[in-house]
Amino acid sequence: MPIVADNHSGIEKSVPMIPSTLKVNSNRMLAHFEELSMIGATALGGVARPALSNEDLRARTWLVERLEGYGFELRDDAVGNIGGILRSTTPQAKTLLVGSHLDTTLNGGKYDGSIGIIAGLECMLTVREAGIALPFHLEVIDFTDEEGSWQSLFGSMGLTGRLSDEHINDSKQDNAAFRAALLRLGLYASEVREARRDPTTLRGYLELHIEQGDLLDRTRTQIGIVTRVIGRSNFRVTFQGEAVHAATNCSRKRDALQGATCFMTKVYNLPTQCVGGMVNCGNVDVQPGITTIVPATATVHMEVRHPDPDQLAMMEQLVHDTAEQCAGAHGLSVQVRRTLHREVAHMDERLMQVVAEVCEQQQLSYTHMFSNAGHDAQIMAGFTPSALIFIPCKDGISMNPKEYTDWENVENGANVLLHTILRLAMD
């Protein structure tokens, strides 16, 4: 039975007595947010804290200093995740994780990831100040490289025991540099798998995040309760032709970039075939890349997303078919390599219900929705009951210095997080 220790008398009270009016300290949370936003701040008003960069290290240092300063117990792991723990009075209690990530993309915003950490820290402070004794340890956690500067969702993959040699040896940048960057944190590539935790020691995982879409903003809804994180597959599609002089007769040309152009034109239309699907072509690498030479190879780096596993599989098939069609039409060969696959991840039903009850109690409008973006919660979901709570994101713009949400939204989100924790304490 969860209990509440009265701050003054030391008398324990049952959790149902916690008033729904308990709120996080918004000013303190804002002060933390503003401090954190300064680390890696860009001239355009955004934030650049790629994982394992100097800026990321400064942000980690900042978090550790705050956690220590507030007297929380620190926890490190072999994959670089940083935890700060508010211990339950029950030593053998399970741990409820609350987190997100401090790292950003190269030209990211202030909110993506950061508010999940800032709000988690604030919940720990508020719970402790309210003298509430939880039946679980509460741990705020910063996951390493969520954004994938090196390997996306690296920290949560490590914690859930999903890392393999492939993840260490297929970094988005140079693998040796990845190892060196890990070493700088005192982490050994050969040991990252040791970060795996025992799921029976965990109570669950909660993550607060901006939506990165415009559903909440457009419909003026305050809270989004994520039912599932949509699946995603990344592809590297390489068309192979022949490098010849640009003035070569058309009938003799086997132009790899014409194949890639054909492919991109068609895949941009895939979402109309697979309603609810999404496509992005993020890069094209052309060789030899000389204006007067017909391209010999053109590699399209692209991804497809869909909330339905069957439809996602159909999109994958269409990527393959389209690549073959376009290669055939231009006399090229083509290689389609799936470089990443994230299955559709379902959030925990009971946790969704608790969050919905909290929204009603807090008189906040809410909706159930998909997450189109990837999050550590999707990795955690297969490991421990997980919830992903969204707040609005202005115009749906993120990974951009323009990324913005009203502070009131962060406040609402943090209070939903707080009361979700408190309700779980009563479960």
Add this chain to the structure above:
Amino acid sequence: MPIVADNHSGIEKSVPMIPSTLKVNSNRMLAHFEELSMIGATALGGVARPALSNEDLRARTWLVERLEGYGFELRDDAVGNIGGILRSTTPQAKTLLVGSHLDTTLNGGKYDGSIGIIAGLECMLTVREAGIALPFHLEVIDFTDEEGSWQSLFGSMGLTGRLSDEHINDSKQDNAAFRAALLRLGLYASEVREARRDPTTLRGYLELHIEQGDLLDRTRTQIGIVTRVIGRSNFRVTFQGEAVHAATNCSRKRDALQGATCFMTKVYNLPTQCVGGMVNCGNVDVQPGITTIVPATATVHMEVRHPDPDQLAMMEQLVHDTAEQCAGAHGLSVQVRRTLHREVAHMDERLMQVVAEVCEQQQLSYTHMFSNAGHDAQIMAGFTPSALIFIPCKDGISMNPKEYTDWENVENGANVLLHTILRLAMD
């Protein structure tokens, strides 16, 4: 009046007595060709001698050693062109230049450029051995960086006085590296303009080259007499959108790569609108280039070619119009920058007539044709009467290790060059 010095008696004879059966020494020419082909030879059977690279320097050294070894007078200039001169007995005579280039693209073939030098050298040796005294100095010339590893047609631009600061400060690679590469040859960027020669001292310019198209090969024609080198304009077309998360709602996306894809799809069809025109998109530079981020900018590096100046102008206009259309259709802005413009270049009528007469005399089939590829001859044409003589190129493939022509074609070309020189001596 041109004269012939009898090799044995020293008695001068008039040129008309030179037998049409005089031929170049094919074996010696082949030996030179094979020596040169070894320099920068690639595993795939091609040649990599980018201008000012170690391999280019070795090829230059090889040429200088041969010229010196055969006792020809050397001539350097401020832009790195290398000349070897067979002096006329008339000191105040003009100079007939015969040349091409030793540099190649990064993964080029053995013939492009090289055979023009090899055949020119062979003509000088054959003329001297035949005891023929020419009424002009005969100079074989290797032009610097025809292929444009740094700045295309750099050597001929220098010789004709067309270099400006723009050419030094807008290198295809790093400008400082360009200066350093020139310095290694003892050349100063500030002095390259001094390479300009006085056109009144020149008799003309002859260039033998593989076609780099398949007209001669396909029609089994032995010699192509180029009437004009088609005009070319290079463009850098930059679409500007916004970097946001790939899962952003479609209506909020301003995807620069979608603009570029639209643009490429349309410009690939330009040649059907402008019959005889050619289009090549050689590279696409996408920023930030991350699979999960919608591209903020996409820059297409492309070129258009046309033998007719008005049609070329129309193609240029269509490039601009298409860029604007595609930008508009995708909510992007676009900047179109013309980075290079080569006007249509007309070869000299009289020289074309002489070459045609030589072909008939030598009983070689020939045709008049355009050159779709750029050559030093197009720069020389505006400066001194110039001729550009083509031999077949197997399947029209060039700038590729597969680049090939039967040795017999090189022999034919060299003999046409030889007898063109001899006929000009009678003019």
